[in-house]
Amino acid sequence: MSATHDVPAPYDILFEPVRIGPFTTTNRFYQVPHCNGMGYRDPSAQAAMRKIKAEGGWSVVCTEQVEIHATSDIAPFIELRIWDERDLPALKRIADAIHEGGGLAGIELAHNGMNAPNQLSRETPLGPGHLPVAPDTIAPIQARAMTKSDIEDLRRWHRNAVRRSLEAGYDIIYVYGAHGYSGVHHFLSRRYNQRTDSYGGSLVNRMRLLRELLEDTIEEVDGRAAVACRITVEEEIDGGITREDIEGVLRELGELPDLWDFAMGSWEGDSVTSRFAPEGRQEEFVAGLKKLTSKPVVGVGRFTSPDAMVRQVKAGILDLIGAARPSIADPFLPNKIRDGRLNLIRECIGCNICVSGDLTMSPIRCTQNPSMGEEWRRGWHPENMRPKESDSRILVVGAGPSGLEAARGLGLRGYDVTLVEARRELGGRVRQESLLPGLSAWGRVKDYREAVLAELPNVEIFRESPMTADDIVEFGFQHVLVATGATWRTDGVARFHTTPLPIAEGAQVLGPDDLFAGRLPEGKKVVVYDDDHYYLGGVVAELLAQNGYDVSIVTPEAQVSSWTVNTFEVNRIQRRLIENGVRRVTDHAVTRVGVGGVEVRDVYAGQIRELDCDAIVMVTARLPRDELYLDLEARRERGDLLSVRGIGDAWAPGTIAAAVWSGRRAAEEFDATLPSNDEVPFRREVTQLA
Numbered sequence: 001m002s003a004t005h006d007v008p009a010p011y012d013i014l015f016e017p018v019r020i021g022p023f024t025t026t027n028r029f030y031q032v033p034h035c036n037g038m039g040y041r042d043p044s045a046q047a048a049m050r051k052i053k054a055e056g057g058w059s060v061v062c063t064e065q066v067e068i069h070a071t072s073d074i075a076p077f078i079e080l081r082i083w084d085e086r087d088l089p090a091l092k093r094i095a096d097a098i099h100e101g102g103g104l105a106g107i108e109l110a111h112n113g114m115n116a117p118n119q120l121s122r123e124t125p126l127g128p129g130h131l132p133v134a135p136d137t138i139a140p141i142q143a144r145a146m147t148k149s150d151i152e153d154l155r156r157w158h159r160n161a162v163r164r165s166l167e168a169g170y171d172i173i174y175v176y177g178a179h180g181y182s183g184v185h186h187f188l189s190r191r192y193n194q195r196t197d198s199y200g201g202s203l204v205n206r207m208r209l210l211r212e213l214l215e216d217t218i219e220e221v222d223g224r225a226a227v228a229c230r231i232t233v234e235e236e237i238d239g240g241i242t243r244e245d246i247e248g249v250l251r252e253l254g255e256l257p258d259l260w261d262f263a264m265g266s267w268e269g270d271s272v273t274s275r276f277a278p279e280g281r282q283e284e285f286v287a288g289l290k291k292l293t294s295k296p297v298v299g300v301g302r303f304t305s306p307d308a309m310v311r312q313v314k315a316g317i318l319d320l321i322g323a324a325r326p327s328i329a330d331p332f333l334p335n336k337i338r339d340g341r342l343n344l345i346r347e348c349i350g351c352n353i354c355v356s357g358d359l360t361m362s363p364i365r366c367t368q369n370p371s372m373g374e375e376w377r378r379g380w381h382p383e384n385m386r387p388k389e390s391d392s393r394i395l396v397v398g399a400g401p402s403g404l405e406a407a408r409g410l411g412l413r414g415y416d417v418t419l420v421e422a423r424r425e426l427g428g429r430v431r432q433e434s435l436l437p438g439l440s441a442w443g444r445v446k447d448y449r450e451a452v453l454a455e456l457p458n459v460e461i462f463r464e465s466p467m468t469a470d471d472i473v474e475f476g477f478q479h480v481l482v483a484t485g486a487t488w489r490t491d492g493v494a495r496f497h498t499t500p501l502p503i504a505e506g507a508q509v510l511g512p513d514d515l516f517a518g519r520l521p522e523g524k525k526v527v528v529y530d531d532d533h534y535y536l537g538g539v540v541a542e543l544l545a546q547n548g549y550d551v552s553i554v555t556p557e558a559q560v561s562s563w564t565v566n567t568f569e570v571n572r573i574q575r576r577l578i579e580n581g582v583r584r585v586t587d588h589a590v591t592r593v594g595v596g597g598v599e600v601r602d603v604y605a606g607q608i609r610e611l612d613c614d615a616i617v618m619v620t621a622r623l624p625r626d627e628l629y630l631d632l633e634a635r636r637e638r639g640d641l642l643s644v645r646g647i648g649d650a651w652a653p654g655t656i657a658a659a660v661w662s663g664r665r666a667a668e669e670f671d672a673t674l675p676s677n678d679e680v681p682f683r684r685e686v687t688q689l690a
Ligand code: ADP
Pocket: 397, 398, 399, 400, 401, 402, 403, 420, 421, 422, 423, 426, 427, 428, 429, 430, 465, 466, 467, 468, 483, 484, 485, 486, 625, 628, 647, 648, 649, 650, 656, 659
């Protein structure tokens, strides 16, 4: 069948329908289940988010994992629940929204098994054996080995959840056995399953629970919905699920479900950041499995390139292009390919800020797509904005992520925008950081916005144009957004020290801005001091090691780049530093900088020692570059102009995601009548009293 729209011929194949049980998709774009930190707490926000993806062309849109029972409770994380009928209105709202958007709605039913600490329900966790629950930071407790009667219970709970999913209107109902988050996975994996009964030992026994849940689901569904199975294809850990296991599962059960959804043995293994894995990293584990079943298969790989997608289909690796992150960064990715607007694809940069939302129990956010999570709360849309409300002309100073996004938003709304940038290159910090090891994808934040701006005739860009308040007033600008960024400090102030460190005269002290400007330390031995705890400290150490320096990295935390536990990078970062020969001096703060060495202190016991070095590079904290903002604000008070707003790092240094969001917010709020800031600035749902 040929595509219904004007698809550039090479991508036709992506717009072919695929049959999944009783349904047929409109194309091959499939938003696989993904967490979003909204779950049961923010169901309407989630519904709006999922609907927009369906509108953007994802022919299947799924929920995240949905806990089927109070013994599958992964508090404090916020996912969906289908514990009883009372959860159905929220689930129905999500299914309805996906249908309104034009997609098929999938629900991922999950029993988390020994991965559920049950901190809310206080039920005993259930697993194949007596083993500690998996999220070791949540509760120091163990799961109990399930008896046959526990297994009977689990099967009944799953059936109940299937029945309720049909009632809520879902078209595709999952049996979940992936990511180490599911009892099915634990039973399959010899690492956890050492049972000697009919559910342990041989592969046939280890897959018995999966077979039973699939058969139960198929019987319960009775042709009214498609049945999907999400399964681990490789656990990447000693004793875990292997290729041989998954091939055996497909030989035995390959024809049972209507769809196979292939995943890795951990979420971390599926959502690797661009710093550590390329697009399509799963291919080596998934290739060849499709031929073991006649049913369609879906898989992920942070696919943003239509050519890579076409290859997956043509090479017979996947039938459906699965995506979580690419659909978060660009909910309209399918439609943009369909319409030949490839240059306007907002490519995921692989930073995992989206993941950090879920892991910090906060609503999802995205570096590339500032409307993610704000669709219902603030009424933001990834592609559209309300038209301008006046003929105001707006100056945006600084073309980093916040300035670029503000110019994009205001330009889209139809305002006349002038964007000025001191340097020749646009992009600010994302351009600078994209030149560091592993961070080239950061450049996509700039590339996407440059592409949009190039199509907006009402936005003028002036490069190599540093502006002062006098220039701005002289040119007659009445409305100014100041996006001038921030400067890295080199005085040691950050989290551990809130006042400057003693630094000896003649000591060689550098910061990231020196490295961005191409200045490297003199000498051979360098100490990097990471009191920022996000990625940059580790990246700087890697850069210096690659440039031949003898590098030690000192941090008051127990791990370098400790916050990256929330982006699934912390373990990979330690490994990469070790591989690069970087010495990690953890649990220590730099307390004095001398010539030829620094003094460091153990943060627990207070012992002091010296580390020899020729230079120190501080990756600590930043100061907003806000002189221009302050000057303009003073001029505004004098009546020289009408409005001034600081945005992004110039207002408060933060993540790239925060800067982009701030630019978007300023564009949304220009000319808007805003409620007083005594009010909650967004819509929210409040628990209804019983
Ligand atoms: P953010 O993350 O908030 O977008 P960045 O530091 O990435 O901030 O970007 C700030 C940009 O502003 C940089 O590209 C910088 O060169 C530019 N800039 C700073 N001061 C001025 C100025 N006075 N006039 C024009 N451009 C400026």
